[in-house]
């Protein structure tokens with residue numbers, strides 16, 4: 001693990017140097033890349049708030065077996081920071097556990113506070129436990145296991161299949177720990193469902209439908225199905241969840257699916273089932289890096305085919321509703337990535353330009369070098385990279401005159417709830 005010194009001075013310097021993006025975005029990216037540690041007192045208070053549900057990957061910088069204070073059971077899903085010397089507007093940030101992080105959540109004068117290198121930076125709030133988390137499911141499983149919420153209550157996250165068949169031949173995406181996280185969660189004694197039943201998801205959503213007005217969208221996702229799962233191919237497997245949900249609650253939430261890059265015909269099936277927003281994640285730009293980082297996707301679909309399918313799917317969903325993700329920073333991994341920040345940003349900008357000029361707006365999540373991923377534990381990419389990436393993303397977005405991506409809530413600092421990167425925080429509040 002990189003030993004971070006003078007992190008406080010560094011983040012303040014970046015806020016000054018990159019003053020064309022909001023300070024909130026700079027701080028958020030730094031917290032995401034370095035992770036968080038919590039004092040006992042801060043974790044004791046978190047017991048009364050929404051916990052980290054491990055909705056798909058671990059998104060931690062250490063394994064559960066190495067957590068000395070059972071952090072995996074005690075930290076909140078997200079923190080919302082505000083105030084401090086920078087006068088930060090409310091900023092929602094996903095919690096990634098790292099006991100060596102310079103960012104520390106602790107009590108100062110009785111208030112939950114974010115400190116960096118020991119300097120208080122902002123006040124911290126935790127998200128309340130949503131009322132529906134107290135509802136009982138017939139299976140006895142917790143609601144937060146079947147239908148957890150993220151993004152400060154905005155998004156219901158439905159991981160139907162907690163494994164991915166690309167792991168079967170060790171050709172998983174090299175940043176991904178989905179199967180290994182599944183195993184570590186089970187070893188740690190967590191109720192963690194490998195394949196959820198559509199009926200149990202509908203049962204959980206019925207509670208949300210009845211008791212909640214905050215969630216505005218759901219994401220249906222899971223690992224890739226290469227041969228078959230329960231006798232079904234990938235499209236059939238995922239379509240039946242959407243059909244079940246939309247039959248029970250037609251149009252109740254914005255519906256999103258994170259699945260592979262399908263042919264137009266298969267996209268049509270998703271659309272007919274009720275998917276509004278399609279996320280065929282390309283993960284990293286460029287055939288060479290894609291082949292190294294996503295060997296399974298390369299073998300089964302191929303880079304050119306993947307990106308061309310993404311663009312072709314706009315004819316089915318509408319360009320604004322096709323939002324492929326990439327993993328921001330993974331192109332700087334130490335195994336096969338760039339050594340230079342500017343080269344990495346220029347490379348990734350090329351991909352942004354390619355998609356955006358064809359009407360598709362990618363978004364990114366912040367790479368979390370999880371120890372159980374094939375790339376292994378690694379130093380975080382520099383904060384400079386994330387600041388430059390946000391600038392490149394927004395410049396390209398504005399250049400092509402795109403509208404705010406749907407399905408993420410309100411844009412802009414103080415409004416954005418997307419918690420795993422600051423792409424929504426760098427947009428204007430009134431776009």
Ligand code: SF4
Pocket residue numbers: 163164165166167171172173176177178222223224
């Ligand atoms: S397709 Fe890649 S990122 Fe998605 S679950 Fe499988 S290995 Fe992980």
